[in-house]
Each structure stands twice: as C-alpha cells, then as structure tokens.
Amino acid sequence: MAHLVQVGLGSGGMSVIDMLVRDLRISKVTLIEPDLLKPHNLPRHLLSSDNVGKSKLLSAVKWLKDRNANLEIVSIEAFLQDPDKQEQIHKAIKDANFGVCAVDNEEAKYQWCSLMRQHGIPWTLGEVLSGGIGGFVHTFVPGGPCYACACSYLKREGPKDSKDLEPDYSNPSGQVEEARIPASFASIQSIASLHALATLDLLDAKIVPSSFLLPLQKVEGIFSESLKKIVVNVSKNENCLFCCRSTEVVADVDDLLQKKLKELSGGLGL
Ligand SMILES: [Zn+2]
Missing domain, CATH: 1.20.5 (Single alpha-helices involved in coiled-coils or other helix-helix interfaces)
Structure with missing residues (x-):
C-alpha cells in the first residue's frame, strides 16, 4: 500500500488527487495547502460554492473521504516553506513513497524539489500553460535531472514546436502579460489527467525521468498542431547548483x- 504526499490543492492539484485516490493501492495521502477557497476559484475548481471561505485542505479531505472511505489522510495546513511546519513536513515526506507537486509559484517548486531530493522520493509536476494552450508533465526521480535542470533546459530550448516564439509560455507563472490568461476548466482537467497518469506510472514502479509538453490548441507561432506530444529531453545539467x-x-x-x-x-x- 502506498503513501502519496502532495503539495497544492488549487484547481489542478484538486483534480489530480481526486483521480489518484480512486486507485485503492494508495492507502495514505499527506496533503499540504495553506489557502482558503475564494469565489474566483470556483469556475476552475472541483469544490463547490458551499466551500467558499473555508479551508481548501479541510474541504478536500471531506471530498476525498467521500470517494475512498478507507483512505488515511494527514493534513498539513501550511505553506511549504513555513518554518514552524518543517519538522512535520519532513516527517511526512520521509514516510512517503512518491510525491505530487501542484503549486504554481517557483519558490515552492524549488523547495519541493529539494525536499524530494533530500528524501530520495520520485515525484511528478503538472504545469498548465497560460490560457490553457497546453501543459507540461514532468516526472523527477532520485539521481535524475532536477526541477532546476528542467528550468535551465526549457529556458535554453523553449517548449515550442516552431522557431519564433514571443511570449515565454515555458514559464507558466511568467511575467509576460499574455502568459497570464486563465486556463479553462477543460484545459486544467486535461493536464491533470496526464499528471495523474504519470503519477500512477510511479505506483507501477515505472520510475524513469520524463518531461513532455502537450499542446491543447493550435496557436500561431507557438504550436503548429494541437494534441501532438512534444517530448522534452531534459538532461542532468552538470553545473546544476541544486542537484x-x-x-x-x-x-x-x-x-x-x-x-x-x-x-x-x-x-x-x-
Ligand atoms: Zn539539477
């Protein structure tokens, strides 16, 4: 029986964990999330309007228990970087078999990567591109390229399948205005499904690093075709300051x- 540790219960993270807990091989999950559900979350989140103003974490626990009554859930209502919760977070991760990262701020992603590396845990990351035009799914494994290696590779090569890219869609939380268009619920669900599948591969002991980008739309100058998987061959950066x-x-x-x-x-x- 497996123990999954996940950070982030936003629209993507909630959908990923919803899909994962239906696999009864997962007997325990530890969830880390500090936020309350806000009205503007509703169009893209599985949780209903009854939960607005309430803790995303506690509402998620109820949702997940409704779907898998035997699931053991450990809740850590905190930011990943919260100094007071580090002991609890480390303890949970140490006991976990695999991890899921569903946060969209860079600092938390680096922190997560560091925690996973320290404890030798394989993990997955899903990233929906701005406007929901596509998304990345990464699998990181102990000893393989880390998140910093992936970032360094993506900045160098770009995620596009055409040569003349303007806004940097490789960085979902980037500063380019075009890169801040909200994604649709359908786009988020599509990438969350792929993220969940990549995570279930870990459960099936398919522990290999991989990164790919799936365009969900044809976008002039960015993606010449939709739904054509682009494999991103991230290699370990020998000068990586992190790994x-x-x-x-x-x-x-x-x-x-x-x-x-x-x-x-x-x-x-x-
Ligand atoms: Zn690295």
Whole structure:
C-alpha cells in the first residue's frame, strides 16, 4: 500500500488527487495547502460554492473521504516553506513513497524539489500553460535531472514546436502579460489527467525521468498542431547548483578547508 504526499490543492492539484485516490493501492495521502477557497476559484475548481471561505485542505479531505472511505489522510495546513511546519513536513515526506507537486509559484517548486531530493522520493509536476494552450508533465526521480535542470533546459530550448516564439509560455507563472490568461476548466482537467497518469506510472514502479509538453490548441507561432506530444529531453545539467552539489559536499567545505590549511601549515612547519 502506498503513501502519496502532495503539495497544492488549487484547481489542478484538486483534480489530480481526486483521480489518484480512486486507485485503492494508495492507502495514505499527506496533503499540504495553506489557502482558503475564494469565489474566483470556483469556475476552475472541483469544490463547490458551499466551500467558499473555508479551508481548501479541510474541504478536500471531506471530498476525498467521500470517494475512498478507507483512505488515511494527514493534513498539513501550511505553506511549504513555513518554518514552524518543517519538522512535520519532513516527517511526512520521509514516510512517503512518491510525491505530487501542484503549486504554481517557483519558490515552492524549488523547495519541493529539494525536499524530494533530500528524501530520495520520485515525484511528478503538472504545469498548465497560460490560457490553457497546453501543459507540461514532468516526472523527477532520485539521481535524475532536477526541477532546476528542467528550468535551465526549457529556458535554453523553449517548449515550442516552431522557431519564433514571443511570449515565454515555458514559464507558466511568467511575467509576460499574455502568459497570464486563465486556463479553462477543460484545459486544467486535461493536464491533470496526464499528471495523474504519470503519477500512477510511479505506483507501477515505472520510475524513469520524463518531461513532455502537450499542446491543447493550435496557436500561431507557438504550436503548429494541437494534441501532438512534444517530448522534452531534459538532461542532468552538470553545473546544476541544486542537484550536482550534494548536501554533504556543501557541509564538508569547511572541514575540507580546515584540513587543507592544517596540511599546509604542517608542511610549512608552522
Ligand atoms: Zn539539477
């Protein structure tokens, strides 16, 4: 029986977890989310208007229990970076078999990636592009390219299938105005379904890194065709500051320096 840990219960995250808990091999989920449901969330969220003003997390727990009564749910109502909750978050992740990231702010994605790496947990990330024109689904595995490697690759190559891209749709939370058009519920559900499938692959022990982009619309100058999967061959960036410097190496820098200084001073007879 598997334990899934997920951060984010926005429109995408709620749909992903809704699909996943119907697989009875998942016996336990830990959910991390700090927000209340707001009226503007309703057009894209599974939760109904009765839940407006209430905790997304507690409303989600009720929703999920209705669908899988035997599911054990651990709720952590907090931002991922909340210093007071780090012990609880680490404990939950340590006990988990795989993770799902469904947040849209970059800082939280990097933080999640770091937590997953520290505990050696495979995880998936879904990203709906602005305007719902398509979306990415990534699977990260221990020892493989990390989220920073993927970002660095995407900035270099771009996600497009045509050469002249203007707005940076590779960054779903980017600053380009065109990149902030809300996605439709249908687009969010489409990418959430693919995200859930990629996560179920982990459950089936298909633990391989992968990243792909699925255009959901034909967009002049961006995607020449809709529904044509674009495989993104992210490789490990040997200069990645995140995954190519182990935490031990960083922690040992001082020790190494002291050792070297000692050797030098010994050698010089000081
Ligand atoms: Zn990396």
